[in-house]
Amino acid sequence: MDISERTVGVGAGAAQTGDAVSAKDMATEDMVLNIGPQHPSTHGVLRLRLRLDGEQIVSAEPIVGYMHRGAEKLFEVRDYRQIVVLANRHDWLSAFANELGVVLAVERMLGMEVPERATWARTLLAELNRVLNHLMFLGSYPLEMGAITPIFYAFTEREYLQAVMEEVSGGRMHYMFNRVGGLKEELPAGWTGRARATVAEVRHGMVRVEEIIHGNEIFRARTRGVGVLTREQILQYGVSGPIARASGVDFDLRRDEPYLAYGELGDVLRVVTRTEGDCHARFSCLLDQVAVSLNLADACLDRLEALPPGPINQRLPKVLKAPEGHVYQWTENPLGLNGYFLVSRGEKTPWRMKLRSASFNNVQVLKELLPGNLVADMIAILGSMFFVVGDIDK
Amino acid sequence: MSTHVLAAEDLSGFGTDPWWLIVIKVLFIFVFLVLSVLLTMWAERRILGRMQLRLGPNRHGPFGLLQGLADGLKLGVKEDLVPKNVDKWVYILAPAAASAPAFISFAIMPFGPQVSIFGHQTHLQLTDLPVAVLLVLAMASMGVYGFVLAGWASGSPFALLGGLRSSAQVISYEIAMALTFVAVFLYAGTLSTSGIVDAQERLWFAVVLIPSFLIYMVTMVGETNRIPFDLPEGEGELVGGYHTEYSSMKFAMFFLAEYVNMSTVCGLSVTLFLGGWRAPAPISTIWPDANTGWWPMLWFIAKFAMVMFIFIWLRAAMPRVRYDQLMKLGWKVLIPVSIVWIIVVATMRALRNAEATTTTWLVVVGAGLAAALVALYLWDRAAEKRREAKETAKEQEFATLKAKPTAGGFPVPPLRAAHYGSAVRDALEAPRPERGTSAKEVTGA
Amino acid sequence: MELYVPILVLAALSAGFAAVNLLIAAVAGPKRYNRAKLEAYECGIEPTPQPVGGGRFPIKYYLTAMLFIVFDIEIIFLYPWAASFDRLGIFGLVEMVLFIVTVLVAYVYIWRRGGLEWD
Numbered sequence: 001m002d003i004s005e006r007t008v009g010v011g012a013g014a015a016q017t018g019d020a021v022s023a024k025d026m027a028t029e030d031m032v033l034n035i036g037p038q039h040p041s042t043h044g045v046l047r048l049r050l051r052l053d054g055e056q057i058v059s060a061e062p063i064v065g066y067m068h069r070g071a072e073k074l075f076e077v078r079d080y081r082q083i084v085v086l087a088n089r090h091d092w093l094s095a096f097a098n099e100l101g102v103v104l105a106v107e108r109m110l111g112m113e114v115p116e117r118a119t120w121a122r123t124l125l126a127e128l129n130r131v132l133n134h135l136m137f138l139g140s141y142p143l144e145m146g147a148i149t150p151i152f153y154a155f156t157e158r159e160y161l162q163a164v165m166e167e168v169s170g171g172r173m174h175y176m177f178n179r180v181g182g183l184k185e186e187l188p189a190g191w192t193g194r195a196r197a198t199v200a201e202v203r204h205g206m207v208r209v210e211e212i213i214h215g216n217e218i219f220r221a222r223t224r225g226v227g228v229l230t231r232e233q234i235l236q237y238g239v240s241g242p243i244a245r246a247s248g249v250d251f252d253l254r255r256d257e258p259y260l261a262y263g264e265l266g267d268v269l270r271v272v273t274r275t276e277g278d279c280h281a282r283f284s285c286l287l288d289q290v291a292v293s294l295n296l297a298d299a300c301l302d303r304l305e306a307l308p309p310g311p312i313n314q315r316l317p318k319v320l321k322a323p324e325g326h327v328y329q330w331t332e333n334p335l336g337l338n339g340y341f342l343v344s345r346g347e348k349t350p351w352r353m354k355l356r357s358a359s360f361n362n363v364q365v366l367k368e369l370l371p372g373n374l375v376a377d378m379i380a381i382l383g384s385m386f387f388v389v390g391d392i393d394k
Numbered sequence: 395m396s397t398h399v400l401a402a403e404d405l406s407g408f409g410t411d412p413w414w415l416i417v418i419k420v421l422f423i424f425v426f427l428v429l430s431v432l433l434t435m436w437a438e439r440r441i442l443g444r445m446q447l448r449l450g451p452n453r454h455g456p457f458g459l460l461q462g463l464a465d466g467l468k469l470g471v472k473e474d475l476v477p478k479n480v481d482k483w484v485y486i487l488a489p490a491a492a493s494a495p496a497f498i499s500f501a502i503m504p505f506g507p508q509v510s511i512f513g514h515q516t517h518l519q520l521t522d523l524p525v526a527v528l529l530v531l532a533m534a535s536m537g538v539y540g541f542v543l544a545g546w547a548s549g550s551p552f553a554l555l556g557g558l559r560s561s562a563q564v565i566s567y568e569i570a571m572a573l574t575f576v577a578v579f580l581y582a583g584t585l586s587t588s589g590i591v592d593a594q595e596r597l598w599f600a601v602v603l604i605p606s607f608l609i610y611m612v613t614m615v616g617e618t619n620r621i622p623f624d625l626p627e628g629e630g631e632l633v634g635g636y637h638t639e640y641s642s643m644k645f646a647m648f649f650l651a652e653y654v655n656m657s658t659v660c661g662l663s664v665t666l667f668l669g670g671w672r673a674p675a676p677i678s679t680i681w682p683d684a685n686t687g688w689w690p691m692l693w694f695i696a697k698f699a700m701v702m703f704i705f706i707w708l709r710a711a712m713p714r715v716r717y718d719q720l721m722k723l724g725w726k727v728l729i730p731v732s733i734v735w736i737i738v739v740a741t742m743r744a745l746r747n748a749e750a751t752t753t754t755w756l757v758v759v760g761a762g763l764a765a766a767l768v769a770l771y772l773w774d775r776a777a778e779k780r781r782e783a784k785e786t787a788k789e790q791e792f793a794t795l796k797a798k799p800t801a802g803g804f805p806v807p808p809l810r811a812a813h814y815g816s817a818v819r820d821a822l823e824a825p826r827p828e829r830g831t832s833a834k835e836v837t838g839a
Numbered sequence: 840m841e842l843y844v845p846i847l848v849l850a851a852l853s854a855g856f857a858a859v860n861l862l863i864a865a866v867a868g869p870k871r872y873n874r875a876k877l878e879a880y881e882c883g884i885e886p887t888p889q890p891v892g893g894g895r896f897p898i899k900y901y902l903t904a905m906l907f908i909v910f911d912i913e914i915i916f917l918y919p920w921a922a923s924f925d926r927l928g929i930f931g932l933v934e935m936v937l938f939i940v941t942v943l944v945a946y947v948y949i950w951r952r953g954g955l956e957w958d
Contacts, residue, residue: 033551146621146714152446218622218713375555376625376716409841416845420852474864478877490857497853501846521845528918529846550879558900565907572914579921638880643864647857718957721903725955729910733943736917737936740924744932747925776951 035378037066043140044389046363050370050378057378060370062363067393075353080106080180080320083353087340088174090357091391093136095171096129097333099178104259105329105342106180109322117304118182118312123261124195124300125168125177127293131202132161133334134242134290135209137386141283142213144383145222150213157205164198167191180320182313187304196301203294210287223279227369227381230277237368238361241336242285243385247277253332261300268292268299279384286386321348333358335386359391405586407508408522415511419520423500430698431653432462437699438706445710466646474642477549484547489640489647492540495533496654502526502587503661506671506690518671518691519588526587527579530662531572534617537651538564544648545636556635559625559717566724567616567623573732574606574613577739578666591670600667605735607667609728611704614659616724618652620705622712623720660701661694668697738762902954913942 036047045066051058071090075083080102087102088095100122107114139154162172168191169177169184177184213219229239229247244251252271254262262269272288274281322344330339336358343352362385370378411419436451436459443450451458476485506518523529538561545557579585581602582593590599600607616623625635637648664670671690674697678684684693715723741762745755920927920935927934949955 033555142713146624147712148442148621149446149710152448156447212711213713216713218715218719221719222713222716374716374718376718380716405842409844411845416848420845420849423849424852424856470863471867471869473868473871475876477879479879486861490854490861493860494850494853494857497856498846498850501849520849521842523842525918548879552880562900562903566903569907569910569914572911573917576914576917576921579918580924583922583925585918585922642868643860647860721955721957725906726950730943730946733939737939740921740932740935743924744929748929 033375035382036063046387046389046392048366048370048378048382050375052375057370057373057375060367060378062366064360064363064392067389069390069394071394072353072355075350075355077349079348080322080350083350084178085174085176087355088176089390090355090394091333091335091338091359091388092173093133093388094129094334094338095174096125096165096177097331098338099176100126100260101329101331101333101338101340103178103180104331105327105340106320106322108327108329109325109342109344110180112181112314114182115311115313117307117310119261120300120304120307121183121187121312122178123265124297124304125165125175126260127296127300128161128165128195128199129175130293130334131290131297132158132165134286134293135161138209138283138286138290141383141386142219144379145219147213147216147219150209153205153209153212157202157209160198160201160205164191164195167194179313179316181316182311184313186312192301192305196298199294199297199301203291206287206290206294214284214287220280222376222380223283223384224276226279226377227373227384228277229365229369233365233368237365239336239365240361241333241358241386242272242289243282243336243362245272246274246281246285248273248275253330253337257330259331261303264303265296265299268295270295279380282384282386319348321346322350330356335359335388335391336362355394357391357394359387359389360394363387363392404589405522405524407517408519408588411516412514415514415516416520418511423503423520424497427497427500427654427657430657431650432466433459434653434656434702435462435465437702438709441703441706442710445707469646470643472642474644475639477639479549480639481547481549484543485639486644488540488544488547489644489651490540491543492537493647493651493654495536495540496651496658499530499533499658500661502529503658504588504591504665504670505694506688507686509688517588518688522586522588525585527575527585527590527662527666530658531568534564534568534655534658537655540648540651541636544640548636548639550639553636553638556638560619560636563619563623563625563720563724564617566721567613567728570609570724570728570732571613571617573729573736574610575666576732576736577603577606580736580739580743587665587670590666591672594669594672598667598669600669603667603739605731606739607663609732609735610663610667612723613728614663615705615708616720618655618659618705620652620656621709622715624714625717625720656702656705657698660698660705663701664694664697668701670694899957906949906954909942909945913939 033050033052034047035050037045047063047066049061049063051060069090071086074086078086084099084102088099091098106112135154135158139151142150165175166172168187169175171177229243231247231249233239234244234247234249239249240251250271250273252269253259254269255266255271270292272285272292274285322342324344324346326341326343328339328341330337332338337356338358339354339356341352341354341356342350345351366382366385369381373381439461440450440452440458451461454460454464476482501520502522504517504519504522508515508517510516541564542557542561545553545555545560548554548557578590578599581599582590584590584593593599615621619625637645640648671685671694672678673681673684673690673693677693683689741758745758916938917935920931924931
């Protein structure tokens, strides 16, 4: 029985399955290589269909959707409180930032004022979440390049931070701490002190991460000038976040369209940019963003401690209905722009909620970026695109 | 000139063992290698653990010492999978072809001087040959068959690429490695390992021939496919490389082969460069008997373990190099440097043998320097020319591609698609900046 | 010839060990048939049909093999020369330098023609 017939209907890759491989020249034959859906360096189920000439990539095509969970459709049958639990799962490394977007959107629809304490606490937790996310990639990217030690250093720091997040929210990954109108509950007594100590600890630990890999000769040789993204490509494909900033696209919602308390943090918030646009620039962008986020966290902690006691959330009606209308709320997630387009018809569930996730746009540019590179460079490029598969497939 | 050019070694102490002694020695070598594999695996994981702020395996036996054994047993009772479209016989025999030759190299490794075993005077070395080091190189080459055939027979692109990479890498680094030995043979005057150890009685070759030693240290990592040169099995790119399709004991045998090969190159580095079984300087100075009896085996194993530690240390500290960087290092750096170094060593040695006067020395050194300068100048000129040619070619290609972006398979985004909006118009009107990867693509086209 | 006998014994032992391992692998493990398991690994999708016998290799590997032979032969000449260097005197040095330079010329030629490029 020929079972290959059955599996070809998977997105755009089907068009190429089984086509006669045209001999590019007499010397060699092109070879089709599938990277993914199950491959160590796609950390998830992204699939890349590569045509190789020897070790060189002739064409590449990202084939997405292996992890599609229909999040947008599920949003339509959940009320606004329940949506939060779904929304923090598409990019599982930036759960806090994801749920933040949803509640901000609903609050804007309702015209709701959020207590000041909640705003500052949200800003703080969002920045800590950003550090957690970045540490993951600062560890996993070297791992894909064969350096096995940095990931343990990064995870040591992650562990400290996760303890802080766990104390405040009860979760280590899917915090579920945002509520429409504020946060779930008051911060534990003495938590700010412990958070401050942890931030200092992580800042100290980042030196270790940086020293073992960032200046390494082999690491530089493999990432410098490799996988250069231009400004134009970034604009055409809607690439955002640290990847875009590494190519000199100086755009950060925290500064350019401030939400939460970022408007008041202008002197601490430094938008990290690079001009090279290569893998190394993307990696160092991430590294520097961690330092900036830690500074922001410290500033937020200062402010939180200075604020007078008060409520951290709003009392909500039993049935929460957003008025008829639509709103687009975007936030600067760790991996890039994350937007929710919420259309409401006055029901307790959204009529439609479109999710614009950062990773989906970011990986599309691989099609442009990969051809002409070596298979080994493919790994360096893929790793430096910092994506979460759930965020691609939604 | 002597007519017995090659028969100069004194190997009279070898080949006289009775059969039972041969069996004992063979068994010893076998057990030594298997134990060293198990212990290296354990040490590697424990040391890596320490370096990575964690504990490492510590459950099986004291300090987790039996972890390797447990892993081996586990692999033994796993299902032995033979995928559908493999070349069956080659697929089955490849692991054997990889692991069997690995053991043989150790036959010529000198563990110590002459001792008495059950009243029989014998060397602590299985045997020695007039061409002992050649045997090691031959066995290393034989082991490559296992890797390349495993990749070829697996019928999977990952395995095939892994096997090809492995063979290309190992033979490339073998040349550089073999060239570093030439300087050693120049000084030792023999290829027999016991002779080479004897020649290092006063001073280790690692000190006399530092460049050779350093090159050897690099090539031995390349030769054994270890990080930073572990491309054949670079899991980020090729998943498992040539052993992707292997499971159970067949996989374990590739693992075994890799670690035995590591043992071999470590043993070889000790023998050829680090004075073999001789005690290191401070010990032998204060304790004259350190180099007699069974003690030398301790020194050998201590040095062996230290070189092995370097492997582990590298693994903790280094990322993997890229394939072209690996080949470039092997072919464009290590090989020419080795060859030039051989000429330098030979010239110096010849002058010393001929008891040359100071004037001769000066003339030779001056001539060498002048030649080097001329070569450097010519090289620079040529490089300049090439760079210019490359630039022009790039510009020409760029011009054609600008006129017709789709020419030559050049990847072009769907610029004219309506929904791209203003970003596209900007990009079209502005002079199209050079793409980052274009340099590579254009020159490679 | 006695020098080589122990090597043969060791070779026999290691070959026997390899054979026993192969046998253990075939005998000790369970056998559970599953069609999907018998497919070649290609990241979890149906393997792309490969040409029989792995197809043709990129020519670069062939070139590397040829270069290896050239240099390996050079090394085979270098070893006996190095071992008996002290007895050959200046004559040996000059002879071998000429030989090495000849090979180096070929080496430079290969380099210039791009034979050592791994793009």
